Amino acid sequence: MRDVFIIGSRGLPAQYGGFETFVENLVKNQKSKDIRYHVACLSHDKTEKGRHFDYEGADCFVVKPAKLGPASVMSYDARAIKQALKYIKEENIEAPIFYILGNTIGGFIKKYIRKIHKVGGLVFVNPDGLEWRRTKWSGPVRAYLKYAEKKMVQHADLIVSDNQGIADYLTAEYGEVKTRVIAYGTEQMSSRLTSSPTLDKFEVSDYFLIVGRFVPENNYEMLVRSFVTSQLKQDLVIVTNYEGNPFYEELDRLTGFKADPRIKFVGTVYDQEELRFIREHAVAYLHGHEVGGTNPGLLEALWSTPVSLVLDCDFNRKTAEDAVLYFNIQNLPDKLSALPGLSDYDRKIYQEKARQLVQTKYTWDAICQEYEVLFLES
Template identity: 65%
Template sequence: MLKHVFIIGSRGLPAKYGGFETFVEELVKHQINKNIKYHVACQSENSDLAQAGQHFEYLGADCFAVKVPNIGPARVIAYDILAINQALEQIKAEHIEHPVFCILGNTIGGVISHYAKKIHKVGGTLFVNPDGLEWRRTKWAAPVRKYLKYAERKMVEHADMIVSDNQGILDYLNQEYKNVTSEVIAYGTEQVQSDLTKSPTLVKYNIGKYFLIVGRFVPENNYESLITGFMASNSTLDLVIITNYEGNSYYETLREKTHFDQDPRIKFVGTVYDQNELRFIRENAFAYLHGHEVGGTNPGLLEAMWSTPVNVVLNVNFNRQSAGDSVIYFDKEKLTQVIESLSALTVEEKATLHEKAQGLIQEKYTWEHICTQYESLFLKEFLLER
């Protein structure tokens, strides 16, 4: 019997934004088991293919467009609610039996009790992928963080299965809420090489040998610690920072705290949208610095593990669960010493690190492997007491 899986919580297909959108696109692209039919909610304004209330097919998935009212921050909650309601209408109209709802993120957690009952009433199963620990992100105001923590608790309480993308997330959930029904399925990454011979961005900023940072421009990615640690070092290399800093007030705050503008080695170069060029920049970096502290299996770390021989990674549980012994770990107060020690690495030591990292990617983080795990989970029969 065909298993219908309704995916709620991404902006939709085709993927334009990374994160959950990339995950959903890779999930449907790498589908192996034809006994699964994917149905993907899409915000109507995010796709030329999506007309409000209508369906379209993309990579074999049935995509349904959801028109979301402009109601400010609550819009993301409204989107999930509208998407669930549209999915339930389709399930009833087409007499779909035992559907799976896969909700991405905890945003709707505050009202999930009501919708979990509706899902269970039609014989459905509720899976939740909470992503990272969103309530810890300092970009949110205190009331929002309080709501997100509450939403997380309610999602854990009402989901039939939590799918954590990192063992560190599951460890946290079990410590916080006890005996969580969960499986760990990581995020994936591609294993490809750039075919470029130069980077327009590196040429524009006249960059030779360099350390590299890539990531969202938010405090919990520890830009302050990375920049101050690098500035205190005796390295003669540049520090190339690829991030969406333009128009972000955090940039000025960081400049005032660190005075990075007085160090000619610090090069903010904006965002690089061309994935082929970004790959080239990763491949040619002397080392990649990863300061992400909040979240699960970070896509940027996986990309660096594949492309960059030497990765210097913040020593927190999430990162250790992802990278194992294939990277060099640092504590914030010792980053300068770690940076200075890298010049002593031999060619052989660098090659060994890269072989370990690429081996780990091929073993655990290919999209084929990730998507096969999800398919197995979606096809399981859950005999649950409700």
């Protein structure tokens, strides 16, 4: 039996995106009976600390982090590792694998890796995207995250990159890196809805779509500015949690979008059926992300939206290949303006390419099988 301890997600059941969705699918799609997953789960209730519960066959253990502001994430990872090591000793578990999601604890990882190696374990790390480039962090935090990335690469037994672009970046930055590329997956489902309460509320029917975290590095300024200055008759629907975010007012100062009735910030849509419906009926999905790896939102668009217009960067090209249209800051206005005139035939060709790509590379069944092979052969 190979015991795999997953550290760094908020835990199960998944209530967020990204890592949590990945862990949930890894557990739900498990095929091998020779693997036992142990998942750290975040809780702020001190009475729950150390509690174990079963979720889809995975052993979930509750971890309460210290209240340290932004450093709480590091506390959460550190305490999860300590609790896992204690459990390994109590249960006499041999040769465990620790799969750490994210680089947050990287600055302190050396001492934890020593302890894990001492019990015969291995440490795998998924660095996610280039977190240190995110502008939401202050200068000192970004400097720490870059340092943490370096230390993870130096000391981990294996780096699991979700995108070849991440693996290429790490090799270029740090020299020879022991890495394996395993992408994220996405579901191949169509919405069963016949309407969207959100679209009805905002009286939208003909629209472009953006879905993603409301942060500057997702290039909202570039996308919104180009839309505001365009002659497009469609609306721009933006699904994001913008309320209370100071970037909302900053974006208006930069683009003047509030004076344009076509720009519709609709908030967050939590119902996945409705979100699929919104994706499926868009003229095109606009994707401006540039610091991540294989972005889950882009994968969802590849399946659900007939045409996607995607920022031309290495991570996105490695993900979407020739199944989407690409833009840069110079040609974005022209690319946007041309989309409504795209023929039904061309739209069908792009959707067929995108769906074939998803079925070939991004099914959860295939992704989880790759992970099982990795864990069992290590």
